[in-house]
Every structure is written in C-alpha cells, then in structure tokens.
Amino acid sequence: xxxxxxxxxxxxxxxxxxxxxxxxxxxxxxxxxxxxxxxxxxxxxxxxxxxxxxxxxxxxxxxxxxxxxxxxxxxxxxxxxxxxxxxxxxxxxxxxxxxxxxxxxxxxxxxxxxxxxxxxxxxxxxxxxxxxxxxxxxxxxxxxxxxxxxxxxxxxxxxxxxxxxxxxxxxxxxxxxxxxxxxxxxxxxxxxxxxxxxxxxxxxxxxxxxxxxxxxxxxxxxxxxxxxxxxxxxxxxxxxxxxxxxxxxxxxxxxxxxxxxxxxxxxxxxxxxxxxxxxxxxxxxxxxxxxxxxxxxxxxxxxxxxxxxxxxxxxxxxxxxxxxxxxxxxxxxxxxxxxxxxxxxxxxxxxxxxxxxxxxxxxxxxxxxxxxxxxxxxxxxxxxxxxxxxxxxxxxxxxxxxxxxxxxxxxxxxxxxxxxxxxxxxxxxxxxxxxxxxxxxxxxxxxxxxxxxxxxxxxxxxxxxxxxxxxxxxxxxxxxxxxxxxxxxxxxxxxxxxxxxxxxxxxxxxxxxxxxxxxxxxxxxxxxxxxxxxxxxxxxxxxxxxxxxxxxxxxxxxxxxxx
Ligand code: NFE
Ligand code: MG
Numbered sequence: 001x002x003x004x005x006x007x008x009x010x011x012x013x014x015x016x017x018x019x020x021x022x023x024x025x026x027x028x029x030x031x032x033x034x035x036x037x038x039x040x041x042x043x044x045x046x047x048x049x050x051x052x053x054x055x056x057x058x059x060x061x062x063x064x065x066x067x068x069x070x071x072x073x074x075x076x077x078x079x080x081x082x083x084x085x086x087x088x089x090x091x092x093x094x095x096x097x098x099x100x101x102x103x104x105x106x107x108x109x110x111x112x113x114x115x116x117x118x119x120x121x122x123x124x125x126x127x128x129x130x131x132x133x134x135x136x137x138x139x140x141x142x143x144x145x146x147x148x149x150x151x152x153x154x155x156x157x158x159x160x161x162x163x164x165x166x167x168x169x170x171x172x173x174x175x176x177x178x179x180x181x182x183x184x185x186x187x188x189x190x191x192x193x194x195x196x197x198x199x200x201x202x203x204x205x206x207x208x209x210x211x212x213x214x215x216x217x218x219x220x221x222x223x224x225x226x227x228x229x230x231x232x233x234x235x236x237x238x239x240x241x242x243x244x245x246x247x248x249x250x251x252x253x254x255x256x257x258x259x260x261x262x263x264x265x266x267x268x269x270x271x272x273x274x275x276x277x278x279x280x281x282x283x284x285x286x287x288x289x290x291x292x293x294x295x296x297x298x299x300x301x302x303x304x305x306x307x308x309x310x311x312x313x314x315x316x317x318x319x320x321x322x323x324x325x326x327x328x329x330x331x332x333x334x335x336x337x338x339x340x341x342x343x344x345x346x347x348x349x350x351x352x353x354x355x356x357x358x359x360x361x362x363x364x365x366x367x368x369x370x371x372x373x374x375x376x377x378x379x380x381x382x383x384x385x386x387x388x389x390x391x392x393x394x395x396x397x398x399x400x401x402x403x404x405x406x407x408x409x410x411x412x413x414x415x416x417x418x419x420x421x422x423x424x425x426x427x428x429x430x431x432x433x434x435x436x437x438x439x440x441x442x443x444x445x446x447x448x449x450x451x452x453x454x455x456x457x458x459x460x461x462x463x464x465x466x467x468x469x470x471x472x473x474x475x476x477x478x479x480x481x482x483x484x485x486x487x488x489x490x491x492x493x494x495x496x497x498x499x500x501x502x503x504x505x506x507x508x509x510x511x512x513x514x515x516x517x518x519x520x521x522x523x524x525x526x527x528x529x530x531x532x533x534x535x536x537x538x539x540x541x542x543x544x545x546x547x548x549x550x551x552x553x554x555x556x557x558x559x560x561x562x563x
Pocket of ligand 1: 061062063064067068069128135474475476478496497498499542543544545546
C-alpha cells in the first residue's frame with residue numbers, strides 16, 4: 001500500500017516550501033509534489049510605475065539574490081527602450097554579479113546544504129592529527145591544515161554540543177544511516193563551516209564596494225552605474241582585489257576540497273542520493289570579459305545531449321498554471337503573462353504522520369508557476385551552466401569538470417545526480433574564482449582611456465515598448481519581461497530560477513526538476529526523510545524569488561490558511 005510523506009516546512013532554504021511524496025511498500029518514491037505555500041506579488045505592483053524605478057522595486061523580490069533582480073529588471077528596461085550602457089558600467093555590474101555568485105554558492109554549501117552531508121556530533125570522535133592527514137588527500141594545500149587548528153574547532157564544537165542547543169542536529173538529521181563521512185571528514189567539513197561564516201562577510205563587502213551596501217546594492221540605474229568615484233579610486237580597486245583573493249583562496253582550498261571529499265565518501269552509491277531526471281538544461285551568458293564576450297556561454301541542452309547544445313529562443317518560454325494557484329486559460333508567454341491568484345485548499349488524508357492536509361493530485365497546489373521551454377521542463381542553475389558550457393567546449397569549464405572527475409574517479413554520468421548538482425555549484429564558483437578576474441582587468445584597462453559610467457536614456461511617452469533581459473543568477477537563468485505604454489509599466493513578468501526548478505507538474509502532466517528528481521528515490525525510513533532534504537537542498541531553493549507576489553497597499557488578494 002502506498003503512503004504519503006509530508007515535509008512542511010523544508011528548512012535551511014529561503015522561504016516557504018512544502019514537499020509531499022507518495023512511497024510504495026519498499027519506501028521508493030512514486031510521486032512527488034513541490035508546493036510553495038506563501039503568496040507574494042511584485043509583478044502586480046509594478047504596473048503603472050515609471051520604468052526608471054523598476055530595478056529598485058524588483059530588487060525586493062528577494063532578500064538573498066537581491067542584485068540579480070535589480071540588474072535584470074534594469075536591463076529589461078534598457079532593452080525595451082534601447083538604452084546604451086557604457087562598458088565601465090557593464091564591467092562593474094558583472095563584477096557585482098560575480099561576487100553574488102561566490103557569496104550565494106559558499107553560503108549554500110556550508111550553511112544550508114552542509115548538514116545533509118556533515119554530522120556535527122560525529123566530529124567530536126575525530127582524531128585531529130589523523131584529520132590533518134586526511135585533509136591532505138583532498139587538497140595539496142588544505143585549509144583545514146594543522147592538528148592544532150582542528151583540535152580547536154573540535155573544542156569549540158564540544159562546548160556548543162555540551163550546551164544541549166543542537167536541536168535536531170544532536171544526531172544529525174534524525175540519525176539517518178546514510179551519513180557517510182568519517183569523524184575526521186566531519187571535522188574537516190566543520191572547520192570549513194566556521195571559516196565560511198567569515199568568508200560570507202568578506203564577499204558581502206566586495207559587493208558593497210560598488211553597490212554602497214549589501215544586500216540590496218544601490219548603484220545601478222537605467223543607462224549605467226553611479227559608483228563613479230569608487231571606480232577611479234585605486235584604493236577601492238585594491239580593496240576589491242584583496243577581498244577577492246581571500247575568497248578565492250577559500251574556494252580553492254576548502255570548497256573544492258570538500259566536494260572531492262564528498263565524492264570520496266558518497267560517490268560510490270550515487271543512486272541513494274537521487275538522480276537528475278529532467279535532462280534539459282538551460283543557462284545564459286555570464287561573466288563579461290570584453291565587449292560582448294562572456295566567460296560562460298548561453299545555450300540549452302536537451303535530453304542530456306551534450307554534443308548538441310542549441311541556442312536559446314526566448315520566445316519558446318511559456319508559463320503554465322494548470323496546477324498553480326493562478327487563473328489563466330492556457331500557457332502564457334511572459335510578455336503577455338498574467339498573475340491572477342486563485343487559491344484552492346488541500347484535502348485531509350492519512351500520512352505517515354497521521355491525518356494531514358495533502359495535495360489532491362488533480363488540482364492546484366503551489367504558488368509557483370510552471371515555466372516550460374517549447375513545452376518541456378528545464379533545469380536551471382550551476383549544473384545547467386556546467387553542462388551547457390562543457391557541451392560547448394568552453395576550455396575553462398572543461399578543465400575543472402574533467403579534473404574533478406579524474407580526481408574523484410567518478411564517471412561523467414555521476415554529474416546527473418544530486419552529488420553532481422552540488423559539485424557543479426562548486427565548479428561554477430571555481431571557474432569564476434580562477435578566471436573571473438578578467439572582468440576586473442578589462443575594467444582597469446578600459447578606465448585608462450574611458451571613464452564614462454552613464455548615458456542618459458531616452459523614453460518617449462508617446463511610444464510603446466517591449467523588452468526583456470536574461471542573466472545568470474546564482475540559482476540559474478533569470479529573465480524579466482516588460483511592456484511600457486504612456487511612459488509607464490504596462491505589464492511585468494519575472495521568470496525566476498527557482499520557478500523553473502520548483503514548479504508543479506504542467507497541464508500535460510510533465511513534472512519539473514524538483515518533483516522529477518525525487519521520483520525513484522528510496523527512503524531508509526519515511527518518518528526520517530533526510531534523502532528528500534538532500535535532493536531538494538541541492539537546488540538551493542528560494543521561494544521568495546519563485547513566487548514574488550505582494551500587494552503594495554497590504555490589501556488581501558486572496559485568503560488561505562497554512563496548516
Ligand atoms: Ni531569491 Fe534568486 C537566485 C533569482 S532564485 S535567490 O539566484 O533570481 O530562484
Ligand atoms: Mg513570475
């Protein structure tokens with residue numbers, strides 16, 4: 001007999017996500033439903049506003065990747081009205097995006113995803129001298145270098161554990177038996193977890209050098225950037241370089257090493273980690289290294305075919321709301337997309353935890369829409385960026401992917417697993433660590449002869465405009481779509497990375513990446529479903545981004561109850 005398992009809320013993510021699955025008698029997941037349970041609404045409040053405020057308003061879609069929406073919204077306006085942007089401004093924007101990538105990926109692996117792999121309490125049993133030796137296996141210059149340092153970490157953790165404040169982590173997640181690190185490996189991972197907290201601050205400061213502050217930088221305007229004096233100040237340029245070097249060192253010596261360690265401990269049985277079952281992947285140009293030249297190239301891989309990466313046709317994107325809490329008669333292209341709430345309740349039924357509200361299977365069950373490319377679900381994010389660029393033969397990407405596979409002994413097929421997705425996020429960060437500085441170099445070269453940062457845009461209120469922008473946000477491909485009429489925003493839609501990945505099944509019954517990646521996964525014990533958390537966390541969910549709906553006057557657009 002099949003059983004329902006409900007996890008609500010999923011923690012260690014941004015926002016409100018509920019995962020429900022049905023398992024068979026062997027506890028193998030047969031069906032999965034990803035449901036976002038909080039309604040917001042920024043697309044609605046943009047209507048009737050001046051396009052020059054779009055960036056600052058859409059920035060509030062998220063408190064994590066604030067810069068992604070700020071930049072993408074501003075670029076959508078620039079695309080619509082045909083505004084030119086000086087190269088210096090383009091380089092500075094790209095540098096801020098690079099810093100955001102590094103920030104979010106490091107925070108994701110250590111703070112949000114790490115406890116799916118690392119058992120905190122186990123580290124207390126480690127022999128620090130042995131751990132120092134083990135660390136040498138995963139890096140020539142390990143960050144977790146000395147016995148003394150590792151012993152100090154252990155003592156710090158012991159003090160914390162002794163306070164009894166570990167909550168659910170007292171026994172890792174529910175003492176689930178699929179934790180595979182040795183005590184020494186857990187100690188190495190933990191020492192990097194503490195270091196990551198410091199690095200998070202340093203990389204946030206990098207963003208603030210050009211953005212005035214972080215989160216929610218303030219220096220991007222339609223037509224350019226406002227951090228003019230910072231850009232031509234050698235001291236500021238140096239501050240950026242110094243901080244960047246600190247972050248790069250952490251990525252090379254800790255983040256990279258920890259994924260090689262994870263592959264060593266977990267890579268033999270990648271099936272227990274879950275597969276990547278939607279094999280379409282899309283990502284866009286990223287890291288500007290010269291005029292119209294990017295380190296990462298855009299493209300779409302279909303059916304896992306890395307030999308034939310296609311160009312993206314933005315007009316093949318549509319959003320389906322058959323199972324989303326919105327009203328629309330058919331899938332819509334975002335330029336003509338609507339956001340009309342229509343909530344329906346869950347139904348009570350037996351689950352492994354007793355009677356609970358559950359998805360009825362036929363109806364609507366999420367505030368996330370279901371984006372499709374030519375009618376097909378697509379995974380976006382660092383795994384997509386790695387596969388698209390590997391397929392395109394981008395040497396900087398081929399090098400890190402092949403090196404990772406060689407050092408771990410994993411086959412290429414291992415990329416299509418939860419471990420592969422988590423490793424890809426590290427590799428995406430590593431490519432930027434090694435080559436992203438070309439943007440800085442291009443800026444420094446350019447300001448020798450050109451200090452322009454802004455070109456006043458021209459908006460004719462008598463004209464109608466439409467446009468869009470695509471950027472690679474940390475969690476994947478982000479696109480913003482705008483129509484302008486009478487000098488004001490007429491329609492606005494954002495199609496966000498987590499929307500692509502977390503969206504519910506569509507009107508043709510096709511499931512998106514979250515749901516597909518859970519099907520076939522075996523749970524050791526359905527009442528302790530760490531396996532589900534590990535898969536879902538590997539996408540780095542951001543539900544604020546994916547729903548982005550909120551009435552600016554605080555009026556109720558729809559009433560519902562969260563049980
Ligand atoms: Ni709210 Fe976001 C990123 C965007 S998410 S974090 O990255 O855009 O899907
Ligand atoms: Mg949207």
